[in-house]
Amino acid sequence: MLIRTSTIQSLLTSLVLLCCLFSTISVAQMTPRPEQKIALVSGSSSGLGREVAFRLSALDYFVIVHGRNEERGMEVVKLIEESGSGGARFYQADFGAFDQVRQFADNILRDFTRLDVLINNAGIGSSPATRLVSENGHELRFQVNYLSHFLLTHELLPLLLESDAARIVNVSSGAQQDIDFDNVMLERGFSGGRAYAQSKLAQIFFTIDLAETLADENILVNALHPATFMDTAMVRNAGATPRTTVDEGADGVMQLVTDDVGTGNYFVRQRAVRANRQAYDGEDRARLWQLSLQLTGLD
Numbered sequence: 489m490l491i492r493t494s495t496i497q498s499l500l501t502s503l504v505l506l507c508c509l510f511s512t513i514s515v516a517q518m519t520p521r522p523e524q525k526i527a528l529v530s531g532s533s534s535g536l537g538r539e540v541a542f543r544l545s546a547l548d549y550f551v552i553v554h555g556r557n558e559e560r561g562m563e564v565v566k567l568i569e570e571s572g573s574g575g576a577r578f579y580q581a582d583f584g585a586f587d588q589v590r591q592f593a594d595n596i597l598r599d600f601t602r603l604d605v606l607i608n609n610a611g612i613g614s615s616p617a618t619r620l621v622s623e624n625g626h627e628l629r630f631q632v633n634y635l636s637h638f639l640l641t642h643e644l645l646p647l648l649l650e651s652d653a654a655r656i657v658n659v660s661s662g663a664q665q666d667i668d669f670d671n672v673m674l675e676r677g678f679s680g681g682r683a684y685a686q687s688k689l690a691q692i693f694f695t696i697d698l699a700e701t702l703a704d705e706n707i708l709v710n711a712l713h714p715a716t717f718m719d720t721a722m723v724r725n726a727g728a729t730p731r732t733t734v735d736e737g738a739d740g741v742m743q744l745v746t747d748d749v750g751t752g753n754y755f756v757r758q759r760a761v762r763a764n765r766q767a768y769d770g771e772d773r774a775r776l777w778q779l780s781l782q783l784t785g786l787d
């Protein structure tokens with residue numbers, strides 16, 4: 489039987505229209521309700537961030553899932569959607585490139601009118617042991633773990649200010665090492681552990697300063713060491729034996745989202761403690777803040 493070209497064309501048009509309809513439906517399902525709280529968890533395609541995304545969705549948050557790996561990110565979205573609570577959408581961005589962080593922030597500013605919770609969690613651990621440089625020319629861990637979150641947070645502040653009671657949680661670590669301002673990019677004496685520990689202390693500097701800057705706003709800013717050697721890719725890739733679970737780490741993160749925890753504090757799991765001594769040196773913090781504005785182009 490001969491099928492006329494015009495029939496094939498009209499069949500194809502119907503198919504395209506049907507596909508558009510389905511994709512519109514799926515996008516519509518992934519939009520927060522007007523009153524629903526919205527949380528962004530960087531690095532929620534795996535490990536601790538993934539668990540925190542599930543916890544937030546169970547509390548009916550709409551979760552902005554982020555990572556580099558689209559397949560794993562979409563899997564988190566799918567599991568949240570299947571759970572029937574919350575809702576989620578995945579965004580891909582490599583924090584080793586500032587233009588991707590800016591694009592990510594622009595997309596969030598375009599797609600949402602408010603942000604209630606920002607969990608700065610994405611990170612690279614002490615492995616690999618080699619010194620890597622980002623496409624912006626900075627030591628990679630310092631950029632991914634710290635500078636890119638400094639940039640993202642600044643870009644998203646207008647959305648956080650729209651919330652009645654926003655929280656920023658910086659997922660740092662108990663591994664903290666002084667920042668040597670003559671060697672921030674660790675061109676000398678590099679080790680993966682040192683790079684990781686320096687970037688994690690930088691997050692605590694940022695926490696204290698940002699909390700002070702936002703003291704008159706409805707935004708609480710805190711940092712934590714979630715748990716030691718959780719069973720995640722970061723720990724396994726470093727060849728360490730996991731000692732705790734992401735569930736234990738997520739308890740600490742969630743406390744900083746839901747409880748009365750003040751602002752500008754550093755917690756080990758669920759207990760407020762002092763961080764590395766250098767974090768309380770106002771001059772060093774001011775110096776890092778200024779350098780971060782310069783390096784991210786925010787100045």
Ligand SMILES: NC(=O)c1ccc[n+]([C@@H]2O[C@H](COP(=O)([O-])OP(=O)(O)OC[C@H]3O[C@@H](n4cnc5c(N)ncnc54)[C@H](OP(=O)(O)O)[C@@H]3O)[C@@H](O)[C@H]2O)c1
Pocket residue numbers: 530531532533534535536537554555556557558560581582583584608609610611612613632659660661662713714715716717718719720721722723
């Ligand atoms: N595991 C521990 O025992 C432990 C202890 C203290 C603190 N922490 C902190 O907890 C946080 C989460 O660590 P984890 O153990 O859950 O590690 P993980 O399982 O390796 O997860 C890391 C997450 O960060 C994302 N990420 C890595 N590099 C990125 C990049 N260049 N750009 C964008 N996203 C990137 C990953 O996304 P893709 O996989 O999609 O690339 C992934 O979602 C980190 O900040 C870490 O320092 C962990």
